[in-house]
Amino acid sequence: MIHLLWSIINLIIVFYFLYLIVGIIRKGKRIFNPKFKVVSIFVMVIGIVQVISAANSEEKTNRITISNNYNKKNFSEVEKVTLENNLTFDINMHVKYSIEQTELIPIESNSFLTGFVSGYEWEFTSIETNSYKQSKKAEFTANGVLKWNLFGNTIYNESKTFSGIIK
Template sequence: MIYLLWSIVNLTIAFYFLYLVVGFIRKGMRIFNPKFKVVSAFVMLIGIVQVISAVNSEEKTNQITITNNYNKKNNSKIEKVKLEDNLTFDINMFVKYSIEQNQWIPIESNSSITGFVSGYDWEFTAIETDNYKPNGKAEFTANGILKWQLFGITVYNESKTFNGMIQ
């Protein structure tokens, strides 16, 4: 529930920024209510800075290479694991295996956050996993950082560790 409230706060601030921009274009300085002039100017300034800085940001892949020591000509298979299932968003992890004889060797993994993610950013930092047998399971430990952002600025970093089985 707290994730939903945080997303609503982010959306409210974003809509307030849009209201200020459109109002400033249409009415000029009269859009700023004297009671909230400082807050409105601060929101508008932070919003403009975030829009400008978003142009220069690079996209993170959240991909981790587990091993380079495998036969690239072998078949591969991708397994999906849902790390976290919330009301508003899910954190998913994919593990790619190289199929060699009777063993599935993990070669790379990536993770993503999906759903209503307003105000959050997911950074996948580490994974440990065993070799996977075709009829068995593999244990894993995955780590990441859920960044709580307010209008694009990271306010809090929540470290997350997930343990489980890949089936």
């Protein structure tokens, strides 16, 4: 529930910023209500800075290479694991395996958020998993940081560790 509330707060701030932009274009500085003038100017400045800095930011892939010691000619298989299931979003992870006779060797992994992710950013930092036989299961431990953003600025970093079994 807290995740939904945080996302709604982010949306309200974005819509307020858009309202201010349109208001300045149509009415000029009369859009600023004297009661909320300081807050409005603060939201305007932060919003403009975020729009300018968004053009320079680079997208992180959240991809981790686990092993380079495998036969690249073999077939591969991808397993999907849901690390966390929230009301508004899920944290998912894919692990790619190379199929070598009866053993599956982990090659790489990536993790991502799906759902209503307004105000959140996921940074996948590490994974530990082992090779396993097709008839068995593999254990994993994955780490990452869930960043709580307010209007594009990180307010809180929440470290998360997940462990489980890949079927």
